[in-house]
Amino acid sequence: MELNDLINHTSEWLKGTGPNSEIIISSRIRLARNLAKHPFSHRAKKPGQEEVLRSVEAGLADCHALKAALFLKLADLDEVDKQFLIERHLMSRDHALGDDHKGLAISDREIISVMINEEDHLRMQALQSGFNLRQAWQILDALDDELAAKVEYAFSNEWGYLTACPTNTGTGLRASVMAHLPALVMTKQINKVLQAIAKLGLTARGFYGEGTEAVGNFFQISNQVALGHSEDELIENLERIIRQVIEHEQNARDAMSRQDRMRLSDRIGRAFGTLQSAYIISSNETVDLLSSVRLGVDMDIVKDIDRSAVNELFILIQPAHLQKLEGKKLSSAERDVKRATLIRSKLIGNSHP
Amino acid sequence: MTCDVCKQGQATVHLTEIVDDQMTELHLCEECASQKGAQMESHFGLADLLAGLADFGKQLETEEVAGQKCANCALTFEDFRKVGRLGCSECYTTFHRSLATLLKRIHGSTHHLGKSPMKTATRTPKVKSELVELKRKLQEAIDVEEFETAARLRDQIRELEQNKHRKA
Numbered sequence: 001m002e003l004n005d006l007i008n009h010t011s012e013w014l015k016g017t018g019p020n021s022e023i024i025i026s027s028r029i030r031l032a033r034n035l036a037k038h039p040f041s042h043r044a045k046k047p048g049q050e051e052v053l054r055s056v057e058a059g060l061a062d063c064h065a066l067k068a069a070l071f072l073k074l075a076d077l078d079e080v081d082k083q084f085l086i087e088r089h090l091m092s093r094d095h096a097l098g099d100d101h102k103g104l105a106i107s108d109r110e111i112i113s114v115m116i117n118e119e120d121h122l123r124m125q126a127l128q129s130g131f132n133l134r135q136a137w138q139i140l141d142a143l144d145d146e147l148a149a150k151v152e153y154a155f156s157n158e159w160g161y162l163t164a165c166p167t168n169t170g171t172g173l174r175a176s177v178m179a180h181l182p183a184l185v186m187t188k189q190i191n192k193v194l195q196a197i198a199k200l201g202l203t204a205r206g207f208y209g210e211g212t213e214a215v216g217n218f219f220q221i222s223n224q225v226a227l228g229h230s231e232d233e234l235i236e237n238l239e240r241i242i243r244q245v246i247e248h249e250q251n252a253r254d255a256m257s258r259q260d261r262m263r264l265s266d267r268i269g270r271a272f273g274t275l276q277s278a279y280i281i282s283s284n285e286t287v288d289l290l291s292s293v294r295l296g297v298d299m300d301i302v303k304d305i306d307r308s309a310v311n312e313l314f315i316l317i318q319p320a321h322l323q324k325l326e327g328k329k330l331s332s333a334e335r336d337v338k339r340a341t342l343i344r345s346k347l348i349g350n351s352h353p
Numbered sequence: 354m355t356c357d358v359c360k361q362g363q364a365t366v367h368l369t370e371i372v373d374d375q376m377t378e379l380h381l382c383e384e385c386a387s388q389k390g391a392q393m394e395s396h397f398g399l400a401d402l403l404a405g406l407a408d409f410g411k412q413l414e415t416e417e418v419a420g421q422k423c424a425n426c427a428l429t430f431e432d433f434r435k436v437g438r439l440g441c442s443e444c445y446t447t448f449h450r451s452l453a454t455l456l457k458r459i460h461g462s463t464h465h466l467g468k469s470p471m472k473t474a475t476r477t478p479k480v481k482s483e484l485v486e487l488k489r490k491l492q493e494a495i496d497v498e499e500f501e502t503a504a505r506l507r508d509q510i511r512e513l514e515q516n517k518h519r520k521a
Contacts, residue, residue, distance in 0.1 A: 034442060036442050037425060037441060037442060037443065038441065038442075039425075039426045039440055039441045040438065040439065040440060040441055042436070042438055043426055043428065043438075043440045043441065119438070141468070144468075148470035153470045154441075154442030155442075155469065155470050155471075156442075156445060156465070157465070157469070158463070158464065158465060159445060159452075159456065159463065159465050160465030160467055160469075161465075161467075162439075162442045162445050163439075164438045164439055165437060165438055165439075166439070166452065166455055166456055166459055167459055169445075169456060169460075170456075170460060170465050170467060171465070171467035171468070173467070225459075225460045225461065225462075226460060227456060227459075227460035227462050227463070227464075227465060228460050228461060228462025228463070228464060228465075228466060229462075229466055229467070230466045230467045230468075231467050231468060233466075
């Protein structure tokens with residue numbers, strides 16, 4: 001597998017399947033791990049970073065789940081490649097900054113990705129479609145066990161896995177879901193829900209994680225505490241709260257459908273119409289409109305279009321993806337034209353709602 | 354019931370906080386509660402927490418560690434305060450006491466209960482379970498005000514912890 005092959009496949013987490021996939025797009029587990037004694041990435045000199053990269057890569061290459069994996073060195077990638085990987089949620093924005101001995105491993109179907117020499121020596125994640133944290137945890141737990149036999153992790157019996165930032169110390173675990181909550185936004189209940197989430201010790205962030213804004217009514221909700229509870233407890237706690245968020249969103253959708261279906265259909269229909277008719281469109285406008293279309297698909301107002309096709313569009317219309325599809329660099333204005341063309345080709349032929 | 358903070362208003366808000374089995378109750382009037390509420394909210398969110406780390410660090414540093422350096426990576430507590438990141442796994446031993454306070458504030462706990470990279474046989478090391486048991490007995494002794502027993506248990510715990518550190 002090569003980097004450029006990724007674009008021809010839909011990532012597993014965009015399949016639009018799995019439990020509650022009408023509201024929960026995807027579930028993610030990430031673990032932060034470091035090697036004992038080696039200075040953490042931000043404090044390591046180049047030879048030290050190189051040594052970590054080499055020993056971690058060697059350990060990972062031997063792991064069952066990464067047998068067919070793609071191993072990349074960030075130093076070999078150009079800006080578009082890096083942006084492309086961020087857009088696919090395979091690595092963080094931070095990982096793209098400075099390329100000294102940073103690595104990335106991506107498993108078959110993009111279920112697992114491992115960043116090497118990010119804030120911690122290892123940041124590994126497993127992504128699943130729908131509300132499926134358990135499955136993601138099982139996958140990552142197994143990889144973690146396998147790797148623990150090959151490298152010596154920084155670990156203390158008292159405090160667990162030792163990480164660069166004390167907010168991750170303990171399990172090093174962050175569990176998160178990407179929730180699509182348009183009805184809570186439309187009915188202006190979202191702030192209440194987000195405040196409640198914060199009070200329960202969880203955080204809500206935008207589409208691309210930490211420090212990003214919520215576009216297209218997508219919210220990434222995750223645990224904040226990593227120490228003092230087992231991995232299962234942390235995941236269970238998140239699950240319990242997410243189940244309530246799902247219920248609130250579902251209730252809001254039902255209420256809108258009962259009381260104001262005409263207005264809702266109008267909004268969704270106009271969004272669909274604009275996407276089918278535009279010749280120039282920005283990514284922010286696209287994401288907002290796609291959010292409405294996605295709601296239309298979930299509520300059976302838009303027919304004849306597949307949920308995974310809408311999901312895939314959210315990623316394909318991003319700047320680096322457009323440039324990969326075109327095979328060359330595009331200016332912002334050129335991208336807006338290319339984006340509109342791509343959307344028309346994917347949506348025309350589908351009947352108006 | 355009167356308010357615990359201003360000792361004047363009628364307490365209408367009752368907060369119960371449980372940290373590591375220790376329960377504290379706070380009875381507040383509406384005015385004090387809204388102030389306390391504002392304080393609590395300002396501590397939510399990871400960004401806030403990280404921004405707040407600097408302050409924690411400052412407060413902690415005056416308690417000990419001024420000038421202390423990690424023998425493995427040469428990080429000082431001052432460095433940590435600036436960047437909010439530790440230098441290596443050994444920093445956790447060097448700055449043990451300050452970090453214990455910090456971890457407690459961030460996570461509400463200082464005991465790892467998750468998985469371990471060791472083989473299953475060593476998953477709950479004997480020293481750790483013995484310590485946990487002793488600490489539980491100590492708390493019991495304090496609760497029933499048996500201070501002689503408590504003092505004896507405290508010394509045992511201290512000895513065990515020192516042994517552990519020497520080994521580590």
